[in-house]
Amino acid sequence: MENLVVVFPGQGSQYVGMGKELNDGFSTARRVFEEAEEALGYDLRELMFAGDLEQLTRTEYAQPALLAVSVAAFRVYMEQVGVTPAYGAGHSLGEFSALCCAGAIAFADAVRIVSLRGRFMQEAAAEGTGAMCAVLGASGESVAAACQAASGGGQIVVISNYNSPGQIVISGHREVVDAAARTLAAQGARTVALTVSAPFHSPLMAPAAGKLEQELRRLTYGKLQWPVVSNVTARPYADSAEVVGLLTQQLTSPVRWDASMHFVQQAGARVAVELGPQQVLTNLMRANARDIVCYPLEKPGQLAAIIKALGGTAAAAGDLPVFAETLVTGSDRQVAKEELAVREVKAVAGAAGQGEPTDAEARLNHVVTRCLAAAVCTRNRNEDEAEYRAGVIEPYRRIQAIQEQLDESGHAPDEAQMREALELLKRIMDTKRVALKEQRERFKEILEKTGTYSMFSSFYADGLFATSGGERVGLSIH
CATH class of the missing domain: 3.40.366.10 (Malonyl-Coenzyme A Acyl Carrier Protein, domain 2)
Structure with missing residues (x-):
């Protein structure tokens, strides 16, 4: 083809x-x-x-x-x-x-x-002597210049991965990798140290x-x-x-x-x-x-x-x-055709090809990506096409737009963006008629695995799953 x-x-x-x-x-x-x-x-x-x-x-x-x-x-x-x-x-x-x-x-x-x-x-590299670092939101020219300035005294740091226009990985001796990362951070880039023990794709x-x-x-x-x-x-x-x-x-x-x-x-x-x-x-x-x-x-x-x-x-x-036929049925086929592929974790370090992100900020990125994933993974039980478009496709596209903004900026989501993604996911699940027990489990998993449960614990209990007289009160999103 x-x-x-x-x-x-x-x-x-x-x-x-x-x-x-x-x-x-x-x-x-x-x-x-x-x-x-x-x-x-x-x-x-x-x-x-x-x-x-x-x-x-x-x-x-x-x-x-x-x-x-x-x-x-x-x-x-x-x-x-x-x-x-x-x-x-x-x-x-x-x-x-x-x-x-x-x-x-x-x-x-x-x-x-x-x-x-x-x-x-x-x-090839003695344990602990090499390092790698993902750089987000910096140009290739500025990263190359920072690497050149930091290298010296028998130690080198170079660009090892051009993953995307907004994501570059550097690799080399630990001391000069750290120095280049500090320079780039001072220039406004975001840096994420990768948990690897060797400086891959470098002269080392x-x-x-x-x-x-x-x-x-x-x-x-x-x-x-x-x-x-x-x-x-x-x-x-x-x-x-x-x-x-x-x-x-x-x-x-x-x-x-x-x-x-x-x-x-x-x-x-x-x-x-x-x-x-x-x-x-x-x-x-x-x-x-x-x-x-x-x-x-x-x-x-x-x-x-x-x-x-x-x-x-x-x-x-x-x-x-x-x-496959039972997983993607009815209106869900529309979503599959519109690239509702699950965006899973490792958005920073995994994309660099090595290791896991080590900072809390990187984990925040996964709130939005996990909302996208959950939107696709839950089964649809609503065959009304109009309701599905208004309550699933449109909210999904909004979450997708939030993620695209984050991808382009290289920034972690703020609390308002994460809250909006969670609310939109709730709307999607309600429209799909997902059982309340399954909804609770999925939201709890998102918050726990991204380390944001304490941030949204009251929102989870009183906003997403508020109850009145033993009955669930649906969250209204305008």
Whole structure:
């Protein structure tokens, strides 16, 4: 399909439980995980589904696990949808996933090589000497200038990720990373230290790059079935002969994700499917390529919207998967067509490709994104089209507008914006006729997971769920 690009996430998107629904729902996915376990020599699914997050986050485990989930998602996509992409791209580690799915690297080889890549990256920097920091709301020129000014005395800091026009990541020796961050903060940017132990995509990764190159040269490469865009050049590989050189160079070079998405948009892409855990790249797409609508695919229930958007083999045969058909029904199809993809957590650190945000302000961003997610995830029981448009689609678009303002400004939401998002979500749930018990659970989860329960505790009890004489009093929004 000439206007379709598939994108693959990088490290930072991992979580315990990822891939389980694919494994449980599709034999195709189970075969992928079995092949990965045979290649790695350990129980990958035990680690992914029920393991320790700290162990899963270790680079040598996170990278093969993420690649396996992405490849499983891609193979399920091809089986259920069957629309061949015009382009592929992956963020950092995700470039290996893209090359594997495009036929350049055999899956067993890809799993083993990214496991080694993770180990080499961790070994390249002594524990505690490297650091990474996300910079929000600053231009590339000002970030580059701050890095150059801070570097010296044998220590360096460089730009490691151009994630979007408003989000850049810097990487290098801890002391000068901190110095550059202070300079940028003084200029009005917002900085978020990332909880990583190595300075990825910087010259400090040169030892790892040398070892990786040796291992890459041992492999045999196949012909690319569709173009894959390189992180280094932001242009497609000419052929598989470039794989060794560009993947080696990637370790010490910045990830040019914004330019990569701009390229595929200019090439005609209008639909994207993100294959793998979380929705980091789906969230970034809005900032990088507004003409492209991105649909995440990690769980079976997300297939329906993709099938409808692409008109794939299952849709052509009138054979929507049962689980997807029951999830997206009636008026909810309108919402799916309007890009009501769930915007999950890790909006800052996850999008940088590594780690978690460490400040309370970053967690506030998730109030609005979780309201968007909850608006989509709750089942609709209201078949009145007029009520649905007024009470679901319009409030959702307002929450979406709040999020877009935050994305563009790089600021965390203030109390009024968070309160408005919560009120709009309440209106959506009331219109969908969601049971009160489920509403309470979802709102409580949003407030607890974002650390805002104390801020909105009285609002939760007396505003969202006020009662009178034992009966719920609906919240009026004008």
